[in-house]
Amino acid sequence: MNIPVKAKSHAYEVQIGANNLTEAVKSFNDQLSKADKIIVFTDEKVWQLHSERFTAEFPYPFEVNVLAAGEACKTFDSFFAAHSFLLEQKCTRKSFVFAFGGGAVGDLTGFVAATFMRGIPFIQIPTTILAHDSAVGGKTAINHPLGKNMIGAFYQPQGVLYDISYLSSLPEREVRSGMAEVIKHASIFDEKWLANLMEANSILHFSQVELARHLEQGIRVKADIVAQDEEEHSVRKFLNFGHTYGHAIEAASGFGKLAHGEAVMIGMVYALILSERYGTISPTFTRSFIDFALRNGYSFDAVNKFTFEQLQGYLMKDKKAEYGVLQFVLLKQIGEPFVQQISVEECQEIDRLLRVLIEEVLA
Numbered sequence: 109m110n111i112p113v114k115a116k117s118h119a120y121e122v123q124i125g126a127n128n129l130t131e132a133v134k135s136f137n138d139q140l141s142k143a144d145k146i147i148v149f150t151d152e153k154v155w156q157l158h159s160e161r162f163t164a165e166f167p168y169p170f171e172v173n174v175l176a177a178g179e180a181c182k183t184f185d186s187f188f189a190a191h192s193f194l195l196e197q198k199c200t201r202k203s204f205v206f207a208f209g210g211g212a213v214g215d216l217t218g219f220v221a222a223t224f225m226r227g228i229p230f231i232q233i234p235t236t237i238l239a240h241d242s243a244v245g246g247k248t249a250i251n252h253p254l255g256k257n258m259i260g261a262f263y264q265p266q267g268v269l270y271d272i273s274y275l276s277s278l279p280e281r282e283v284r285s286g287m288a289e290v291i292k293h294a295s296i297f298d299e300k301w302l303a304n305l306m307e308a309n310s311i312l313h314f315s316q317v318e319l320a321r322h323l324e325q326g327i328r329v330k331a332d333i334v335a336q337d338e339e340e341h342s343v344r345k346f347l348n349f350g351h352t353y354g355h356a357i358e359a360a361s362g363f364g365k366l367a368h369g370e371a372v373m374i375g376m377v378y379a380l381i382l383s384e385r386y387g388t389i390s391p392t393f394t395r396s397f398i399d400f401a402l403r404n405g406y407s408f409d410a411v412n413k414f415t416f417e418q419l420q421g422y423l424m425k426d427k428k429a430e431y432g433v434l435q436f437v438l439l440k441q442i443g444e445p446f447v448q449q450i451s452v453e454e455c456q457e458i459d460r461l462l463r464v465l466i467e468e469v470l471a
């Protein structure tokens with residue numbers, strides 16, 4: 109199935125299927141047959157698991173650059189090393205880059221492609237559930253120790269080739285992390301979809317067919333928003349639901365300690381408590397959302413490792429903040445997101461309420 113992403117700067121497709129890698133790569137034959145070099149960026153875990161299969165299925169000669177797994181590859185050092193690799197390989201503007209891995213590989217590779225000789229084409233080959241989100245929409249970045257995704261660019265891939273048969277090797281923790289972004293897409297888009305997820309016995313053990321349905325739906329939500337607002341001046345902010353507090357917890361923990369989706373789940377609960385004050389989300393719903401999260405193995409322990417004061421500096425670096433005032437994505441109701449300015453005092457009050465609620469639920 110092909111899902112169009114009509115971003116203003118460049119329109120492309122997400123080709124999603126099972127065992128579709130070879131065919132999907134071949135669909136770029138016109139461009140790839142003219143490339144002077146094809147480079148694949150991947151990470152050490154993905155390569156250890158899938159190098160044999162990938163090499164057999166990838167229909168062109170390529171050179172591979174194996175990065176450190178996880179957030180460790182979203183650093184300035186690995187960004188610089190990736191550029192060195194491309195230069196050593198004598199890459200030019202006629203070269204073509206692939207990102208074969210999860211969101212970390214995709215974000216790093218995209219930023220390298222955006223900046224190498226001021227921009228060369230790249231294609232995303234996502235291998236995680238989470239990357240149904242990260243591979244689409246052209247946000248590329250590395251982290252700065254002071255904040256998440258602080259150095260980056262909007263740079264769209266030429267295409268996204270999603271062969272979900274590669275997801276079967278994901279450990280449960282990464283399934284959980286990835287499903288948090290599915291829950292985010294459902295929360296900002298469709299009450300029935302979220303209810304369906306919340307009613308599932310477990311969101312960690314969907315069949316391939318069910319999982320594909322959720323991923324396709326998530327990609328459609330994202331593609332539709334990116335088509336309206338590629339560079340996050342308006343509705344794209346909605347895709348940041350759960351990320352203001354989530355990114356603060358993720359950064360404070362030290363990148364890679366919490367998985368991105370684990371942090372976003374905490375951030376979504378924070379945003380729901382805040383939403384109770386501005387719309388029709390009820391405390392009962394928030395409580396049922398926490399129960400749903402706990403049932404599926406999400407943890408809120410990270411919150412109590414930090415004081416609000418320790419999180420505040422990271423919160424204030426949220427990219428949506430304007431003139432020193434935080435903007436949160438809240439829900440009027442499920443499926444109806446909006447952006448609200450929030451004072452630091454209110455932010456601190458919600459942080460306190462979150463801690464009380466966690467204690468109550470876990471008691």
Ligand SMILES: NC(=O)c1ccc[n+]([C@@H]2O[C@H](COP(=O)([O-])OP(=O)(O)OC[C@H]3O[C@@H](n4cnc5c(N)ncnc54)[C@H](O)[C@@H]3O)[C@@H](O)[C@H]2O)c1
Nearest residue numbers: 153177178210211212213235236238242247274277278368
């Ligand atoms: N650009 C965007 O729009 C966007 C959106 C969401 C998240 N992100 C970013 O994406 C990153 C998180 O993405 P992620 O969770 O995919 O991270 P990841 O790339 O770190 O992958 C998570 C872990 O799973 C392993 N892995 C990957 N594929 C595997 C497979 N098929 N089988 C077994 N193990 C596999 C990786 O080696 C890694 O250890 C964060 O840096 C986040 O900021 C970006």
Ligand SMILES: O=C(O)C(=O)C[C@@H](O)[C@H](O)[C@H](O)COP(=O)(O)O
Nearest residue numbers: 241245247256257344347348351427
């Ligand atoms: O695509 C977007 O826009 C998103 O916000 C998707 C998020 O899931 C993703 O984590 C994104 O990288 C966060 O962006 P940031 O601008 O807050 O760093």
Ligand SMILES: [Zn+2]
Nearest residue numbers: 289351368372
């Ligand atoms: Zn995210």
